[in-house]
Structure formats: C-alpha cells, structure tokens
Amino acid sequence: MQTDQQAAIADQYGVLIGGTERDASSGETIDVFDPATGNQLTSVAAATEGDVNEAVDVAQDGFETWSGYTPAKRCRILNDVGRAIRDEKERLARIETLENGKPLSEARGQIERAARHFEYYGGLADKIEGESIPLDDDHVDYTIREPLGVTGHIVPWNVPAYLFARSVAPALAAGNAAVVKPAEETPIGALELSKALHENGVPEVAVNVVPGEGDPAGATLSGHPDIGTITFTGSTVTGRAVGKAAIDNLTEPHLELGGKSPLVVYEDGDLDVAVEETIKGIFSTNTGQVCSASSRVLVHDDVSDAYVDKLVAAVEELTIGPGVDDHDVGPLASASHMEKVAKYFDIGREEVGEPMTGGHVLDRDGYYVEPTVFADVPQDARILQEEVFGPVLTVSMFADEAEAIRRSNDVDYGLVAGVITTDMGKAHRFARDVDAGQIYVNEWFAGGNETPFGGFKDSGIGRENGTQAIHNYTQIKNVCLDISN
Ligand code: NAD
Numbered sequence: 274m275q276t277d278q279q280a281a282i283a284d285q286y287g288v289l290i291g292g293t294e295r296d297a298s299s300g301e302t303i304d305v306f307d308p309a310t311g312n313q314l315t316s317v318a319a320a321t322e323g324d325v326n327e328a329v330d331v332a333q334d335g336f337e338t339w340s341g342y343t344p345a346k347r348c349r350i351l352n353d354v355g356r357a358i359r360d361e362k363e364r365l366a367r368i369e370t371l372e373n374g375k376p377l378s379e380a381r382g383q384i385e386r387a388a389r390h391f392e393y394y395g396g397l398a399d400k401i402e403g404e405s406i407p408l409d410d411d412h413v414d415y416t417i418r419e420p421l422g423v424t425g426h427i428v429p430w431n432v433p434a435y436l437f438a439r440s441v442a443p444a445l446a447a448g449n450a451a452v453v454k455p456a457e458e459t460p461i462g463a464l465e466l467s468k469a470l471h472e473n474g475v476p477e478v479a480v481n482v483v484p485g486e487g488d489p490a491g492a493t494l495s496g497h498p499d500i501g502t503i504t505f506t507g508s509t510v511t512g513r514a515v516g517k518a519a520i521d522n523l524t525e526p527h528l529e530l531g532g533k534s535p536l537v538v539y540e541d542g543d544l545d546v547a548v549e550e551t552i553k554g555i556f557s558t559n560t561g562q563v564c565s566a567s568s569r570v571l572v573h574d575d576v577s578d579a580y581v582d583k584l585v586a587a588v589e590e591l592t593i594g595p596g597v598d599d600h601d602v603g604p605l606a607s608a609s610h611m612e613k614v615a616k617y618f619d620i621g622r623e624e625v626g627e628p629m630t631g632g633h634v635l636d637r638d639g640y641y642v643e644p645t646v647f648a649d650v651p652q653d654a655r656i657l658q659e660e661v662f663g664p665v666l667t668v669s670m671f672a673d674e675a676e677a678i679r680r681s682n683d684v685d686y687g688l689v690a691g692v693i694t695t696d697m698g699k700a701h702r703f704a705r706d707v708d709a710g711q712i713y714v715n716e717w718f719a720g721g722n723e724t725p726f727g728g729f730k731d732s733g734i735g736r737e738n739g740t741q742a743i744h745n746y747t748q749i750k751n752v753c754l755d756i757s758n
Pocket residue numbers: 427428429430431432436454455456457485486487488490491492493495506507508509510511512514515529530531532563564565660662688727728732733
C-alpha cells in the first residue's frame with residue numbers, strides 16, 4: 274500500500290453512517306489507486322442496498338435534529354466548517370491529488386472552493402426568506418421555504434471534494450440532512466470532509482456517506498422513496514437512469530451532466546489569450562477531465578493557421594507528470610479511463626488523420642496520455658460530437674459569425690461556451706444565440722461559487738451554485754388566512 278505522511282490516508286475506509294465508520298454489510302471492498310503510479314492507496318467499503326437504506330433511515334433522524342437548529346446556529350456551524358476545511362487545505366489537497374491525479378496547485382484551489390461553499394451557504398442559512406403576496410382586504414398570504422428532508426448526492430471522480438461541497442453545503446444550509454455516494458475511484462475526500470463537518474458541529478446523523486459501486490449504492494439512493502431530492506453529477510447516460518428512478522418516486526432530480534463545449538476564436542480576438550484559455554480549458558485543468566472543458570475550438574479562417582501554430586507550440590511545452598510534483602498535466606484518473614481516452618486517439622486518426630500533436634499513451638507507470646490536438650475536424654466527427662473527458666481537443670474552422678454560432682450549437686450538449694473577441698457586439702450576440710448554461714467572454718471558467726452553473730440540452734436539469742441552489746433544497750408552502758372577521 275502506498276503511504277503519504279502529509280495526506281495521512283488510512284489503510285481502509287468504511288461506510289460512514291451516523292458518525293460510525295464500519296465495514297459494508299457484505300464485507301466487500303473496492304481498491305483505490307493513485308493514478309500517478311498505479312499503486313494501491315487504500316480500500317473502501319462497497320455499500321450494499323441495506324447500507325444505503327440504513328443511511329437514509331439515520332439521515333431522517335438527522336433531519337429532525339438539524340432542522341431544529343435555528344438558522345443562525347446553522348449559519349455559524351457551516352462557517353466553522355469552511356474555516357476548518359481551509360485550515361486543513363494542504364492535507365485535503367494532497368488527498369485529492371493522490372486519489373484523482375490532478376496537480377497539487379489545482380487541488381488546493383478546489384479545496385479552497387469547497388471551503389468557500391460552506392461559508393457562502395452558511396451566510397445564506399439565515400436568509401432563506403418567503404414572500405408576502407398582496408391579495409385583497411380579506412386575506413393575508415405568505416410563503417415559507419421549507420427543507421425537503423433527506424437529500425441524496427451522487428458525486429463523480431473528477432473533482433471529488435468541490436462537488437461534494439457544491440451540493441451538500443446548500444442542502445445543509447436549508448436544513449436538510451444528506452446521504453452522499455462518492456465515486457468508486459475517489460471516495461476519500463467525501464469521507465474526510467464529512468468527518469470535518471461532524472467535528473465542527475454538524476450532527477453526525479445529518480451527513481452520511483455510502484461509498485460503493487454505481488449499482489447498488491448509487492442506484493439504491495437515487496430510487497429511494499424517502500429522499501426529498503437527488504443531486505447527481507456525472508455522465509449523461511447515468512444521469513438519465515438516475516432521473517428516471519427519481520421521477521418514479523416523484524422525487525425531483527437535479528442533474529449536472531456532461532459537455533462538449535465550444536471555444537470560438539474570432540479574427541479580432543487576441544490570439545495569445547485564445548491559446549492561454551484553450552490550454553487552461555482542455556489540457557492543464559485536471560487533464561481535460563472537466564465537464565466544462567473547452568473541448569472543441571472553432572477558429573476563424575483568417576487566423577486559423579496562426580492560432581494552430583501558437584497552440585501546438587504551447588502544448589508541446591507542457592510538462593506531464595505526477596500531480597504531487599505539480600506538473601502542468603497530471604495522469605488520467607484511472608486505468609479504465611485511460612483506455613477510453615486512447616480509443617478516441619484511434620477514432621480521431623480514422624476520422625481526420627494524424628493529430629497535430631500528441632495522440633499517444635505514455636510508456637510509464639501511472640495513467641498518462643499526451644495532450645492531443647486534432648485539426649480541421651468536420652462537424653459530424655465522433656471526436657467532435659462525443660465527450661472524451663480527457664486532454665483531446667478538436668479544432669475546426671469557420672468563415673463567418675453565422676457559421677460559428679450554428680456549429681457551436683450543433684451538438685447534443687449545452688453546458689458552457691466561450692468566445693475570444695474584442696468586439697462586444699459579437700460577444701453579446703454569441704451570449705444571446707448559443708445554447709449553453711454559461712457563457713465565458715475572453716476567459717474560460719470565468720465565474721465562481723456564486724454564479725449559477727448547469728446545462729442546457731443533454732448537459733442536465735437545474736442549476737448549482739449561487740443563491741439559486743437553495744431552491745434545489747427547499748419547497749414552497751403558501752399560507753393564506755381569511756382575516757375578514
Ligand atoms: P458516471 O456517470 O459514470 O458516475 C458518476 C457517479 O454515478 C459515480 O459516483 C458512480 O458510481 C455513480 N453511478 C454509476 N452508475 C449509477 C447508477 N446506475 N445509479 C446511480 N449512480 C450511479 O460519471 P463519471 O465518469 O464518474 O464522471 C464523469 C462525467 O461527469 C462526465 O460526463 C462529466 O462531464 C460529468 N460531470 C459533470 C459536472 C457538472 O457539473 N455538469 C461536473 C463534473 C463531472
């Protein structure tokens with residue numbers, strides 16, 4: 274077993290139910306690997322259907338306790354949680370790098386964002402207000418926003434701590450109790466963060482973690498009749514199944530799914546900015562394993578040669594290596610994911626020929642592939658239409674604004690879209706006409722915890738982040754009084 278003193282990863286992790294960490298009821302475990310080396314880091318309990326049912330039962334008690342705290346007390350506790358996570362930033366960042374592979378500096382940023390989520394939603398916990406609605410002289414009418422009870426959260430492996438915090442923090446702020454199913458590959462962050470929540474005043478029964486396989490652990494949670502909502506972050510294929518299971522119980526699903534997001538480079542845009550934002554959007558952030566990656570560039574014919582030359586030169590400068598050494602590009606998160614990305618190298622070669630750069634799995638321990646650029650990619654190519662979820666970029670050319678917008682929209686996804694231009698008219702027309710939940714102008718990944726995030730089309734249902742997310746975890750009750758006598 275690989276050890277790392279600073280991360281202090283335990284040899285074994287269990288299910289965490291009501292503050293007790295124990296084996297799965299079947300005794301089954303899942304091995305967890307360091308993608309930088311391929312060595313085993315630890316193992317984690319594989320929760321069964323019975324374990325998930327127990328976690329939901331316990332969370333119902335958690336809801337009674339936690340929702341009984343005053344909003345001001347929940348506010349103070351969630352702020353304490355934020356501070357505690359920040360105090361432990363180095364250790365938690367190291368854990369994220371070891372289980373997921375991303376560069377350490379990026380992991381630090383993600384832990385900071387997780388801490389910020391608890392502060393942000395802590396700040397909102399005592400501001401979840403209703404409205405009074407004017408009717409007539411005989412009535413008084415007002416609304417109350419009430420919590421939903423037990424909320425389910427299914428998290429993917431690409432940003433485990435931040436995505437845990439993104440939905441658990443608003444759910445707790447609104448007074449709910451949570452059951453969380455982390456990804457098989459990266460369960461440690463969710464377990465360690467939950468312990469930080471318990472140590473800082475969130476009742477142990479109010480946050481429960483059931484690591485395990487998608488089926489049964491995730492499937493049992495999403496189809497559980499006693500949860501008030503399910504927030505699923507992951508692939509579009511699994512999201513459809515989770516959504517259907519939830520709707521069967523008339524439980525509202527929030528689905529944060531995949532993307533194939535366009536970065537449009539207009540002829541008046543700054544090419545250095547365009548290259549920098551492309552590198553950040555698809556290569557140096559989590560090795561392209563980001564839902565909102567800039568995975569397809571559309572560049573104006575007049576500047577396409579200059580852009581591709583600059584881009585390829587910059588890509589070839591990137592260093593590749595273990596996240597703990599803070600290289601520009603880390604490994605992919607798992608051996609199976611590396612195989613999936615490598616298949617897209619083959620698909621791309623068949624569809625458009627040799628890439629401009631990259632296109633190989635690296636012959637070393639760990640799960641490394643080269644950052645890869647395919648140029649002159651037609652709109653119907655699979656490497657342009659399908660989410661690769663790795664450091665693989667397609668570059669295509671366009672002649673005018675209408676073509677740029679048409680091609681931006683011509684995929685099934687609609688998560689984010691970006692534009693590089695100095696012409697604000699073009700930027701606003703792009704923002705108006707492109708079907709995506711977020712529009713970035715001259716900066717990829719612009720925005721933050723405070724700004725709504727979610728997808729159009731096959732990229733999902735609902736929005737996370739910002740004040741909007743509180744609505745995901747509350748329901749409105751309308752109260753109307755006859756005051757005529
Ligand atoms: P995935 O769908 O394979 O798995 C996500 C989670 O769902 C895991 O915890 C998994 O165990 C669980 N799961 C698997 N089968 C299940 C089932 N039948 N029922 C319930 N849960 C099940 O996705 P992944 O490969 O882990 O993550 C990558 C995907 O996530 C990409 O498509 C990426 O774009 C997307 N993603 C989206 C966002 C967003 O905010 N929109 C953020 C991060 C990742």
